[in-house]
Amino acid sequence: MRTISNKKVNLRIGYGIDVHRLEENMPLFIGGVRIESDLGAVGHSDADVLLHAICDALLGAANLRDIGYHFSDTDPKFKGIDSKILLSEVVKLIEAKGYSTVNVDCTVVLERPKLNPHIPAIQKVISALLKVDGDAVSIKATTHEQVDSFGASEAVKAYAVCLLDK
């Protein structure tokens, strides 16, 4: 607990990263939105790289381990699961420790297709799940400049940082 301008605050920063392999004939979900693409993400769940990175950022800020600790990728219960359900469960976990989200800032590394047209829809989904205004959810998209496996569209990656308040 710190005191800033005579106000007691308990702010916690969190950080998350996730990677999923890309393959043909798979759906691509990013931030809870289905993206039209010839390549989709492979994973035990729906492989939503952005929601997984946000889950880990929230869990990290609340010191609640990581997404794999809570939702094992070998548990049949989570096979093909909508990652929006996982994020809503993570929100319940941080709320149980008295935390709420202040904001999140994220970057998705995807060579193609362009993510920018989808960002308003993604912000809407994530802000509803985190129970914050759309302004508290920043989503940035970048390519990997055709370099390495990400640049060759072999994988997609997401980074997220968050701030929680108690």
Ligand code: MG
């Ligand atoms: Mg993942």
